[in-house]
Amino acid sequence: MEDISSRGYSQPDLLVSTDWVMKNHAAQGVRLIESNEDILLYSTGHIPDAVNVDWTVDLNDHVRRDYITRQGFEQLMSRIGVTPDTTVVFYGDKNNWWACYAFWVFQLFGHKRAKVMDGGRVKWEKEGKPLTRDVPTIKPTSYKAPERNDVVIRAFREDVLKHISAKNLLVDVRSPEEFTGERLHMPNYPNEGALRGGHIPGAKNIPWSKAVDPDTGEFKSAAELRKIYADEAGFQPSKDIIAYCRIGERSSLTWFVLTYLLGFKNVRNYDGSWTEWGNLVNVPIEK
Amino acid sequence: MNDSTKIPERLSALLKLFDSVTDMDERAALLVSYADRFKSVPPEISSRPFPEEHRVSICESQAYVWGVPDGEGRLTFYFAVENPSGISAKALASILASTTLGARPEEIVNLQSDIVERLFRKDMSMGKGMGLMGMVEMMRAIAASYVARPAKASA
Numbered sequence: 001m002e003d004i005s006s007r008g009y010s011q012p013d014l015l016v017s018t019d020w021v022m023k024n025h026a027a028q029g030v031r032l033i034e035s036n037e038d039i040l041l042y043s044t045g046h047i048p049d050a051v052n053v054d055w056t057v058d059l060n061d062h063v064r065r066d067y068i069t070r071q072g073f074e075q076l077m078s079r080i081g082v083t084p085d086t087t088v089v090f091y092g093d094k095n096n097w098w099a100c101y102a103f104w105v106f107q108l109f110g111h112k113r114a115k116v117m118d119g120g121r122v123k124w125e126k127e128g129k130p131l132t133r134d135v136p137t138i139k140p141t142s143y144k145a146p147e148r149n150d151v152v153i154r155a156f157r158e159d160v161l162k163h164i165s166a167k168n169l170l171v172d173v174r175s176p177e178e179f180t181g182e183r184l185h186m187p188n189y190p191n192e193g194a195l196r197g198g199h200i201p202g203a204k205n206i207p208w209s210k211a212v213d214p215d216t217g218e219f220k221s222a223a224e225l226r227k228i229y230a231d232e233a234g235f236q237p238s239k240d241i242i243a244y245c246r247i248g249e250r251s252s253l254t255w256f257v258l259t260y261l262l263g264f265k266n267v268r269n270y271d272g273s274w275t276e277w278g279n280l281v282n283v284p285i286e287k
Numbered sequence: 288m289n290d291s292t293k294i295p296e297r298l299s300a301l302l303k304l305f306d307s308v309t310d311m312d313e314r315a316a317l318l319v320s321y322a323d324r325f326k327s328v329p330p331e332i333s334s335r336p337f338p339e340e341h342r343v344s345i346c347e348s349q350a351y352v353w354g355v356p357d358g359e360g361r362l363t364f365y366f367a368v369e370n371p372s373g374i375s376a377k378a379l380a381s382i383l384a385s386t387t388l389g390a391r392p393e394e395i396v397n398l399q400s401d402i403v404e405r406l407f408r409k410d411m412s413m414g415k416g417m418g419l420m421g422m423v424e425m426m427r428a429i430a431a432s433y434v435a436r437p438a439k440a441s442a
Contacts, residue, residue: 036372037412037415038348038373038415039407039408039411039415040318040375040378041374043315043319043374044319044323044374055412056412093372094372135312
């Protein structure tokens with residue numbers, strides 16, 4: 001694909017290429033973060049100098065279904081050697097689902113110096129770039145974080161109920177089979193406990209994968225993305241939009257695309273997603 | 288341990304070893320060492336495209352399981368993992384294949400899905416855990432088909 005800077009993105013600096021990472025992975029002030037679905041993948045080999053951030057262990061609260069607190073985020077940042085001035089670069093498996101999810105959680109704590117490596121781990125591997133099993137030695141840092149801000153980019157079920165009452169836009173990024181209720185889970189995945197199939201009323205189904213070039217794993221150009229989200233689905237950059245999937249990981253990718261690649265101003269991720277909505281009592285569902 | 292709870296000895300020993308590994312990095316390294324030794328199902332047993340009936344339907348790593356009897360009442364299990372990033376599935380397959388080699392079906396049906404938590408960890412994601420447990424459940428189902436049904440008690 002063409003260079004990131006030529007693709008017409010709203011904030012092209014939020015994406016970096018594999019070549020950029022190749023040159024900068026050891027640079028001072030840069031911290032590579034791998035975030036995967038498979039908990040062992042990092043240990044089989046990762047980009048030199050990258051640290052592992054596991055979404056279940058490092059980002060989620062271990063008791064409540066919620067994210068880590070300010071204190072937990074500060075401890076995480078200290079462990080992975082990040083200061084407020086560090087540029088963190090996320091990458092991972094599954095076309096960067098978990099990388100975007102981690103990126104999104106970092107934004108709940110306002111860490112603005114953050115980027116995503118376009119194409120993720122698969123592109124890096126396909127290009128034959130080096131992987132290592134050496135875990136970098138990290139000097140712990142001191143990081144003072146603000147309280148987690150759940151208002152701007154995160155939606156809760158009450159927000160979704162108000163949102164659908166106001167007939168605002170919802171994007172369901174799951175597979176068409178999950179959207180219609182034919183499946184309670186994505187193809188080849190187990191059902192993670194949803195009692196009902198279908199979608200939130202009024203949602204439009206735009207699977208996350210539409211934003212990604214299937215051959216390279218890179219994000220499509222802004223023109224291609226605008227065709228999908230604006231021309232075909234009718235989404236406008238100024239509108240209030242909530243994205244959801246099953247637990248909020250795939251919708252993090254779509255949130256990233258709408259917010260940073262297309263410049264939409266008011267996009268929130270509903271991380272409760274279908275594993276919450278599909279179990280809630282007395283909420284409306286469409287099939 | 289009675290017959291209704293006995294599992295293959297090598298697997299039991301390995302589970303005890305994993306129970307003693309509390310450092311997560313050490314545990315990951317141990318699991319990866321098994322994943323590195325993973326051998327896919329040999330062509331004399333099956334070849335691509337693998338039959339759907341051997342597929343673990345809920346495993347996103349596209350795992351397949353075969354149980355082959357040796358004629359003396361014992362089973363050998365083979366696995367395929369088609370997702371190259373399915374390292375956890377490869378590690379589990381490697382462990383299960385090597386520690387159940389030559390086990391009796393009665394021992395396999397006693398496997399519990401908590402094996403996955405003991406080998407990996409308790410706080411793994413539900414999706415990942417269920418996929419891996421699906422591999423164990425498929426082994427149990429295969430073994431169950433080889434376990435002689437007990438004679439019906441007379442009235």
